[in-house]
Amino acid sequence: MSGPVTPKVLIQAEDFNTAEEAAALSAGREDVGALVTFTGLCRDENGRLSALELEHYPGMAEAEIGRIADEACKRWPLTGLTVIHRFGRISPGGNIVLVAAASSHRRAAFEAADYLMDFLKTRAPFWKKEHLKERNEGSWVEAKSVDDEATKRWTTG
Template sequence: MTSVCEPLVRVQAGDFDLATEARRLTDGRRDVGAIVSFTGLCRDEDGRLEALELEHYPGMAEAEIGRIADEAAQRWPLSGLSVIHRFGRIAPGENIVLVVAASPHRRAAFEAADFLMDYLKSRAPFWKKEHAAGETEAGWVEAKDRDQEDMKRWER
């Protein structure tokens, strides 16, 4: 199935606003029946985490996220799709990632957003350091087996 949307992908240091991004996908459109969004936030890990630092290779991160978003746009009938991922130092409670999927039908929007998050967690080229409260050295975050397991349900 082909999609009428061209995904928007941004990798940025600054914050984003869900309402603004959702409105961008719906303004002037009458074919949108559902918008599903996911916002990932930085956790404080029970008070242990002072900040999360995300690093990436500019150009490479956008290209890979774009590839994943294009695949979602081909798999589901979407009228709009946005993926925004932040980098830099992010404090607990702050936004990290936003996925907004718009479609004539709710199921497609839910599945596309879920698919994107599973692939972003496992394939997007970001490296994370945890800055623990009271520590001077940051530690790299290892990939989780669960993220790889989650992707398996999308295999064709």
């Protein structure tokens, strides 16, 4: 359960519009003094990648991202929070994930968005497969220890 803010969490194959999602968090709200957005895009891996395929465990992905979003809403005084994560086959340059955090003050919005991304990388149940241009079959992407290290700053003083 979050505080007064109910985060919007979507897991979808369809693309999203970052500007529209950001505008929805501040429309008609005079208490929003800061809006931070992060959009993760599919890289082309120096021209080698034809697509990135993301798989997830339906139900579990939404629940886990919802828990992470609720934690952010409890930790920072947010006025709104949106998290959208795509699945399926995504071409280089395509949107993968959006985190948009609104608050009365910039620090809370920045930190909440940063927190969300750190924990989405380590706790959200998604699996990535890279499809390279020179091969027909893809290969699974291994988790990175640097992502686990990044989450430690939120639990240590």
